[in-house]
Amino acid sequence: MTTAPSCQAAVWLATRSELYLIDPATLCLVDANPAARRNTQCTIGMPFAALAPALPREQFDAALAGGAIVSTSLCRTEDGSRYPVSLRLLHADGQILAVAEDESPVQTLQHVQSRFDAIVSHTPGLVYQFLREPDGRVSFPYLSEGCLALLGLHAAELATHPERFAQLVLREDRQSYVDSMAASAATLWSWNWEGRIWVEAWKDVKWINLRATPHTLPGGAVQWEGIMTNITESKLEQLEVRASRARLAELTAHIEKVKEQERTRMAREIHDDLGGNLTAIKMALAMLTARLPEGDQALADKAAYVDQLADRTIDAVHRITLDLRPSILDFGLVAALEWQVKEFATQAGIACHFQSSDMDVALDPEQATALFRIVQEALTNIAKHAYATRVTVGLHCTRRQVAVKITDNGRGIQAADRAKPQSFGLRGMAERARALGGTLTLSHAPGGGTVVAIKIRRSGANSGTTIADHEVATTK
Numbered sequence: 001m002t003t004a005p006s007c008q009a010a011v012w013l014a015t016r017s018e019l020y021l022i023d024p025a026t027l028c029l030v031d032a033n034p035a036a037r038r039n040t041q042c043t044i045g046m047p048f049a050a051l052a053p054a055l056p057r058e059q060f061d062a063a064l065a066g067g068a069i070v071s072t073s074l075c076r077t078e079d080g081s082r083y084p085v086s087l088r089l090l091h092a093d094g095q096i097l098a099v100a101e102d103e104s105p106v107q108t109l110q111h112v113q114s115r116f117d118a119i120v121s122h123t124p125g126l127v128y129q130f131l132r133e134p135d136g137r138v139s140f141p142y143l144s145e146g147c148l149a150l151l152g153l154h155a156a157e158l159a160t161h162p163e164r165f166a167q168l169v170l171r172e173d174r175q176s177y178v179d180s181m182a183a184s185a186a187t188l189w190s191w192n193w194e195g196r197i198w199v200e201a202w203k204d205v206k207w208i209n210l211r212a213t214p215h216t217l218p219g220g221a222v223q224w225e226g227i228m229t230n231i232t233e234s235k236l237e238q239l240e241v242r243a244s245r246a247r248l249a250e251l252t253a254h255i256e257k258v259k260e261q262e263r264t265r266m267a268r269e270i271h272d273d274l275g276g277n278l279t280a281i282k283m284a285l286a287m288l289t290a291r292l293p294e295g296d297q298a299l300a301d302k303a304a305y306v307d308q309l310a311d312r313t314i315d316a317v318h319r320i321t322l323d324l325r326p327s328i329l330d331f332g333l334v335a336a337l338e339w340q341v342k343e344f345a346t347q348a349g350i351a352c353h354f355q356s357s358d359m360d361v362a363l364d365p366e367q368a369t370a371l372f373r374i375v376q377e378a379l380t381n382i383a384k385h386a387y388a389t390r391v392t393v394g395l396h397c398t399r400r401q402v403a404v405k406i407t408d409n410g411r412g413i414q415a416a417d418r419a420k421p422q423s424f425g426l427r428g429m430a431e432r433a434r435a436l437g438g439t440l441t442l443s444h445a446p447g448g449g450t451v452v453a454i455k456i457r458r459s460g461a462n463s464g465t466t467i468a469d470h471e472v473a474t475t476k
Helices: 006-014 034-040 057-065 105-121 146-151 155-160 163-168 171-187 232-290 297-324 327-331 333-348 365-386 424-435
Strands: 018-022 029-032 068-075 082-092 095-102 126-132 138-143 191-199 204-216 222-230 351-358 390-397 401-408 439-444 450-457 466-474
Touching: 018 034, 029 034, 034 068, 057 082, 057 095, 126 146, 138 155, 138 163, 146 155, 146 222, 155 163, 163 171, 163 191, 171 191, 171 204, 204 232, 232 297, 232 365, 232 424, 327 333, 327 365, 333 351, 333 365, 333 390, 365 390, 365 401, 365 424, 365 450, 424 439, 424 450
Parallel strands: 351 390
Antiparallel strands: 018 029, 018 095, 068 082, 082 095, 126 138, 126 222, 191 204, 204 222, 351 466, 390 401, 401 450, 439 450
């Protein structure tokens, strides 16, 4: 007796399709796979017509000529019942291979349901359907068995009392849940919501993510199909990262505050103590010079040299004091930036232009100092790296925020420049802005160059007197 080829033995045994090998001369069964024997209770050697009495001989001849597909019905030999199949007749090594696919709606539905159940059972989370009627009533037409693991409620219990889901949502998050549902229903856009629920079964709070796709039903109801997942672990990690960043920003702000206080103290001591001592030295030197013997040129030259040395030292003290903390900051941010632009133009030899929408800006000293330092660092970076010939510094104020924009026409900043391991200048500027509750962005300027934009929230009261345009241009 001929059987299925050994190389196809696994398929022959495992497939759900019914496979029959038929002798083309006698149209009797040569072999049948387990699925065929189970469904029809056929035996080897029986005429295939006993299984498919409505199938004419011409169909088998067509199979030998090149294959055919027919719809027929097969009989169960045990009870004589019939069921519809799609029958493919193929020529296989001198025999006819009949492949029967069950077309029974019940059987097809069972196959689809089994596939769906397998997918759902391996999906992490809760697969569900959610229905909202035009009058506001809600229901869950479908809930997977993941309901208990996620919500602590059996699927049947939630389906019977669908209002319990909204009751699980914490009071603080309930309004956002309702608003996101209404927005999704109104626009028919995907419903994506994150929030916290209280799981009574475990006396614990969970973060869940709800993602669903809406569509309208006849009568105006909206139904969503989607999935809910437990995102507690990732959400807690995200919150911890945010808290860590907030603590880092707070620490950075504290360090910068301490640095500025120390700079102010050092500047004051250098100015008062060292500056006062140098002034006293100058006065004493002048008195000694006046008492030098006439005609002693060597002593006169030595006294003149010491006097010049004292002058240079006083200039150095003045410069170091300004670097530590420019006293002009006491006159406000606008005056300080105006002075810094002049100093930059003088020292770097680059045309620098300053404009402000206000004559004065009411900021607390810490904010004013931090903004001044950011601008100072930006101008230093331009002088070192930009190869620019023109720079513009703009200050714009509103009741809620202060914005500073520094624009140059240099070679521009590249993405690799921002990612360099030693780019502490850019990082320091960004951290200063973040510590002020603001942002710092870098972008390309029109026509080439770079734009550095800083925005911070105001903690002061009203701004100063506004004018149309207050400008100071310094060109070297």
